[in-house]
Amino acid sequence: MTIKQTNESEKLTLALSGRLDTVTAPELETVIDTALGGATELCFDFTDLEYISSAGLRVLLKAQKIMNAKGKMTITGVNETIMEVFDITGFVDILTIE
Amino acid sequence: MVFTLILTALYNAILAVLIYIAEKKTAFGRIGRKKKQIIIGILFGAMAAFASTSIAGVDIGDGTIMNVRDAAPLCAGLIFGAPAGIIAGIIGGLYRYISAFFGLTGAYTQLACSISTMLAGFIAAALRKFMFDDKKPGWIYGLGIGMICEVIHMLMIFFTNANDPSTAFGFVKVCSLPMMLCNGFSVGAAVLVISLLGKDRDAVQFGKRHISRTFQTWLFICIVVAYVLTSTYTYMLQSQMSNTETETVIKTSIDDVNQDIQDTSDENLLNKTNLIKSDYIASNNKSEEFLQSLADKYNVAEIHIIDDNGIIVNTNVPHYIGFDMASGEQSAEFLVLLDGTHKSFAQEYRPQSYDSSVAYKYGGVALQGGGFLQVGYDASEFRADIDSTVKKIATNRHIGENGFIVICDEEWNIVSEGTDYTGYNLASLGIWVDTEKYAENTIFSTEFNGKPYLGEYEFAEGYYIVGVIGEEEALFMRDVSVYLSSFMEVLIFAALFALVYFLIKKLIIDNLTEVNRALSKITNGNLDVTVDVRDNEEFASLSDDINSTVDTLKRYISEAEARIDAELEFAKQIQSSALPSVFPPYPNRREFDIYAQMDTAKEVGGDFYDFYMLDDSTIAFLIADVSGKGIPAAMFMMKAKTIIKDLAESGLEVNDIFTQANAKLCENNDAGMFVTAWMAIVDLKTGVMSVANAGHNPPVIKRANGEFAYEKQRAGFVLAGMEGLKYRKTEIQLSPGDQIYLYTDGVTEATDKDDGLYGEDRLVDFLNTLADTDVKSICEEVKRDIDRFVGDAPQFDDITMVSFKINFIKGDNKLSFIPGRDAGVAVSDFAQQITSKLDVLPKISSKVSIAIDEIASNIINYSKAKTAEISYSIENDKLNLTFEDDGQPYNPLETEDPDITLSAEERQIGGLGIFMVKKMTESMDYKYENNKNILKLVMALNS
16 A cells, blocks of 8 residues: 655645555554654545555544544545445444445 | 723713703703802712722822822813813812821822813813804814823923923823823713713714815815924934934943043053163163063063154164164054153053054153163063052942943943942943944944843953943933924814914804804894904905995895886876776766775775666676785786676676686686675666675665664675676665665774784674764774774784765655755756656646645655655646555644735745645545655646
């Protein structure tokens, strides 16, 4: 998995590609911890993300909890497979998917 | 006499041998040098004293004993050491000096003998120290030194008795030759005997050194020639001087006697002449008859009256009338009476001018009024008058000490009184004077009382005056001179010889020896040695030349070394670049780790390692050690490495690789080198490792969750060792987590400063103490431990290690792995491998991925399993996934589903994975069998 990071004033955009699974999820967690800073808006670009496992979901949930307090978090470019995972797990109700 | 002396001479040799044996065989040899010298000095001092006694010497009268005393200190000094010589000399000398006061030894040579004995000790000491390098000299030197010391002894006798040279000479004449010979023989024999006993180990050999031998020989020849020439010249000169001296001494005595006889005879004749003159003047008768009567009265033969013209005018012998006195030499002498200068004149008895067959003695007195009266008579007439006087003239006359003078008549009967021989004919005493052969006043040889005598004679007034002197006495001064000058010359030449020898030794030989010593160090490789002989200009220049040559050589060598170093460094780079040196070598291959390192003892080494992927799922790795070190080993190593790699890449089995590599390496292996090698080919899909070993150290293998231990199989013979060998293959099934540690004998044979080996046990023990078994740290830690063990000792052999670890085994349908830190990657790889094989929609493959990920991460994170395995199969568009692990029993089907309707703040994260898998699979089946959790999933591939 690769993570492409973009900072626009108080908006942090993370574009993910590949697989967000047990192996790669800790990597994303580290990036969020270090890059978020004072950003009030966190945006995930999932256009090139192939799939997500429960480890990935855990990171997203943690990020959502943080952003609920600081501002807002959005996810864009979610593909069918990942959307199904979000459906199955009820994450569609928690996350802001655009 | 000679026999006694020779026997005495041998005493010194006997004493020397006894001391020598005592030194070798008894405790005497172990005492200190100082004590030893003192004891030896005392022993030889006693020997010198003993030699002085009448037991060991030969009495030559006056209680003086001819002996070989001086030889003892010489032997002590020359054979055993300078201090011993000095001590022996002093003891011997003191004994000689003191004993003379008690009459034990002769008083006459007391001082001379004492001094020369002491001198002998000092001379021996000085020669040994300065001429012979504190070693004992060759026997010829001993002989020479012994003789020369006696020359000194003889000179001492002269010098200490300068006021009585005659007695001194008497001693010297008798003693000199036998004492020189005996002392020389004594010292020479002692040195020779000891040299023979000691096999001549430390003797200074005559001519051991070539230069000194040449110098010695020529110096000796020159000195002998010079000695002979000067001695001969001295002898001749002194003989000549002695002869002249003797001649003069005898002649003076004879002349005195002669003069006395002459005076007596002249006085007698002139008395008669004056009486005749008185009678002649008183008488008026001047006739011939009157003159004849006067002649008869006074018993003379002739009376002549000569006028003032020198003409005989009156005579008792008529035929002389008118004879001119000036006409003959003899008669002319009387003319002095005419000129008024003489009143009277007497002539010696001699032939007359008128008739030379008649001998007369004439006398004349001047007449008043001119002319003179001459009277002549013959021997028989005047001898009667003077005989009584003449007989007494030689009385109390001596020539020299034992020479004498006699007066004989014309028949050689001794007439002079005052000797025991008066009345004897001279010839009957043995003194035969050959007047025809020897003129008056010339030296003739004769004998008297059986001894050679020298004599001279004169004839005066009818008497023979003969003086003789003993030849010995006559030639005494010559002999003393010749002896003295010969002795002095011997001394001077000996000193000259020693001095030249010493100078040559000091200025040339010693310096040459030093130069040679330095040169031999240099030729033995020590280029830091400098030659520093600065005694004289020539050697200083030689030293400088040698030093600058060595410096130049050193510079060239260091330049060459630098060049070789640079080339070796370059070779080292080539060698290291030939070995894989980037780690990790395959960053994308998670299923195994490999690490290798090589530390060469020299710049380049004979060890090598290698590894390469033969295909996507096969890795080959090897370690090898070429016999020898350095460049040759490095070159052979490159060859071996290339051949093995070529063969491996052609797809051969590991044993065939070695078999063929051996064949190729045996070709043209004239240098007789060989390689030990261990090689493995690992099938990463099955974990089967095929191993071949060509005489190499066995691998140390750690099984997953086990300990490092030797995996010893029978090894084949070394590569390149023998043609036509076939190698065997051993297969080892590896499991995930297994580790293999390979090394060359530089590891186990690393040596500490006490020559202790690092060894196999220490290696295995150390490996098992390592907490971090990462391939790289294993090698590094072992190397560090070896360095600790070796300390400051130098590294003799190359140290090479290879460490290989298999993390998981990923077959086509199966993944074996250890649920650990890196297992997720393996699982993720395996999931991608499955999905890439399935020709399904991305949505389906994502679900498969999620399912594998979720179950595997559960096993990895929670099961505490040691091994796990994922396998799959496809049947009728269904994917069957099977998960097995040996962790704690856990049935995922019993897990409660999470509440997915809660808000983000309320959501719990656990159980979500299993829940997702449940939703995505057609069926899940769990069982716990054989201590294993077995979970089977079925997923539809076509929905």
